[in-house]
Amino acid sequence: MEFAASFSGGKDSILAIKKMIDRGNRLVALVVSTIESQDISWTHSLSKEYFKEVAEILKCEVIFTDSMIDDYELCFENALRAAKNIGAQACVFGDIDIEQHLKWNKARCDSVGLECIHPLMFIDRKTILEYLFATKFIARIKKVDNSKLAEAFIGRILSPDTIKDLENCNIDLCGENGEYHTVIELDSIEAELLRTESILSEIYVDNASTCFPKAPGVATEVMSVIDNQSYSINRGTYIKSYDLQGKIIDVREKIKSFFNTPSDFECIFSPSATYSINQILIGLLEEGDTILIGDCNHNSSTRVFDNLRSKGIKVVKKVKNELENYLSENQEAIKAIFITQTNNITGENYIDQNELFKISEKCKKYNTYLILDIVQTVCEDLVDIDRMGVDAVVFSPHIGLMSAEGVGVSLMSKELSHQLNPVVFGGNGSNSDSNLMSDTIPDKLEVGTLNIPAILGIGKAIDYIDYVGIEKIIEKRHDLGNRLRTGLSKIESSVVLGQGSFCLLNVKGHDMSMVGFCLDVNYSIQARVGIHCSHETHRFIGTFPHGGIRFSVGYFNTEREIDKIIEGIKALIQC
Incomplete structure (x- = not known):
């Protein structure tokens, strides 16, 4: 389950979150009650920066209510709606047994359609405190009710000795009535969650293979479709099938809008980007045709090129500085150009937007199709297909868009789509009275049963990216990539390459396969070792x-994780 948590910064709310994570659930958002026009929280007077750092450690969003007393409930509910929109199915609270609080929480959740969960409800105080002391969480007293506790308690760490002193004050030991408020120290949150069996206990930096974790909302949507909407589109002659088909159409339009795709483009789904590349190139080119390609391609295309050569198709490879000139000199002979825009090892752009536009103008003039592999470009750089002037792009939603595996997408002009011959044949729900494939798009190119759960997950992934802001995502990835390359470059005998969010490391005199293995075993750092499906590069x-x-x-990923990678490499190299 994906859940949000009402988080004060104190011990009870962090313990409630931990209980949920220990049960295998994923936190997608912290909901923090903050004062309008101020940068502090209501009860604990903690800064927004503190909560942002907690969210970074917990790999989730933070949603501030920014309310006043008279609109507190409304603003809290709006924050819950925002959490629901990015996938939360429930909101978790750290309240124990004050009936008024429990009812208020449930009423707020009910109003927005979220489940209300109280993991600490009706647990006795000493058991809760024993649970706290068994963790690595460090809770420090931040505020006290001066009518019940002396200010001398402020700053003390909540420990068994502190609890003994609190017992002498005749108060609720957990401070449930506001006798005291605690703040959890940031390093202790990280230290405790490293012990959990969750995404918080590992450092995953193989996002060019597939993104992990996925965007909040994707898993919830995929499970919901499987549980509640597993119907067959284009075949079922019943209302729910038609409704589901409408949702697929909505996702197609959302994808086209996200990439600023021209109105006359089609959105075609396939089992993978590799499948889409085969579908376009094999479906378009015939014996005697010529295709001009860039260099340093991924095996998803290089092996297709070899197959094309075996069919009598001329494949001409050029480095980026030669591509435009070759096109000009051989304009009538070239049927298509295929470019891998972003390298999957170094992150280098084969061609920038201005150069691409120049080539696209010449392609239009010479009736040459321009096709781009943007698998590694999505959310690494801004993609504006209308401005690019290309005829088709291919990408994998499970990488850049942070969606589920099992779907490839090609966005192509209607004109190109009608030029393609089918490369896979079979049923698609249309023209069922004929052995011939339908000529209509997308039916001609979408054979068999689509991966509907994963397709609808794409829609939720885009919703999340829009919520965060794609510029913010790109900036963070590039900043972290630069931090990593800078740190690793300082290691003696290291050779570091890469741009943007990519970093390729070699250290002279060391077996990098063994280093990669030890990173995983010793530090739970998951990176990819070897040739990375691109021997050309x-x-x-x-x-x-x-x-x-x-x-x-x-x-x-976080700055803390990047620094741990650097320190881990240093330690392994020095062994």
Whole structure:
């Protein structure tokens, strides 16, 4: 379950979160009650910066209510709605047994359609405190009710000795009536959650293979579709099938809008980006045709090029500085150009937007199709398909968009889509009275049963990216990538390459496969070692045949994690 948590910064709310995480649930948002026009929380007077740092450690969003007393309930409910919109199915509270509080929490959740969960409800005080002391959480007393406790308690760490002193004051030992408020120290949150069996206990930096964790809301949507909407579209002649088909159409339009796609473009789903590349290139090119390609491609395309050569198709490879000139000199002979825009090892752009626009103008003039692999470009750079002037792009939603595996997407002009011959044949729900494939789009290119849960998950992934802001996502990934490259470059004998969120590491005299293995076993750092499905790139940059360790940073990584990677590499190299 994806959940939000009402978080004060104190011991009870962090313990409630931990109980949920220990049960295998994922926190997607902290809801923090803050005072309008001020940067502090209501009860604990903690700064917004504190909560942002907690959210960073917990790999979740933070939603501030920014309310006054007279609109407190409304603002809290609005915050819950925002959490629900990014996937939360429930909100968790740290309240124990004050009936008025429990009822208020439930009423707020009921009003927005969230489940209300109180993991500490009716647990006796000493058991809660024993649970706290068994963790690595450090709770320090931040505020006290002066009518019940002396100010001398402020600043004390909540410990068994402190509890003994509180017992002498004849108060609720957990401070449930406001006798005292605690704040959890940031380092202790990280230390405790490293012990959990969750995404918080590992450092995943293989996001160029597939993003992890996925965008909040994706898992909830995928499970909901499987549980409640597993119907067959294009086949079922019943209302729920038609409703589901409408949702698929909505996702197509959402994808097109996200990439600023021209209105005459089609959105085609397939099992993977590799499938889509095969579908376009094999479906378009015939014996005697010529395709002009860039260099340093991924095996998802290089192996297709080899297949094309075997069919009598001429494949001409050019480095980026030669591409435009070759096109001009051989304009009538080239049927298509295929470019991998962002390299999956170094993050280098084969071609920038201005150069791409120049080539696209010439392609239009010479009736040459321009096709881009933007698998690694999505959420690494801004993608504006209308401005690019291309005929088709191919990408994997499970990488840049942080969605589920099992779907590839191609966005292509109607004109190109009608030029493609089917490369896979079978049923699609249309023209069922004929052995011939339908000529209509997308039916001609979408054969068999679509991965509907994953497709609808794409819609939720885009919702989340829109909520956060794509510029913010790109900036964070690039900042973390730069921090990693800068830190690793200071290690003696290291060779560091990369741009944006990509970092390729080699250290002279060391077996990088073993280093990568030890990073995983000793530090729970998950990176990819080897050739990374692009021997062309490694040959070009001089790291073939061994490759290197590739770290590909994602939006959910943190500066703390980057620093741990650097320290981990240093320790392993010095062994």
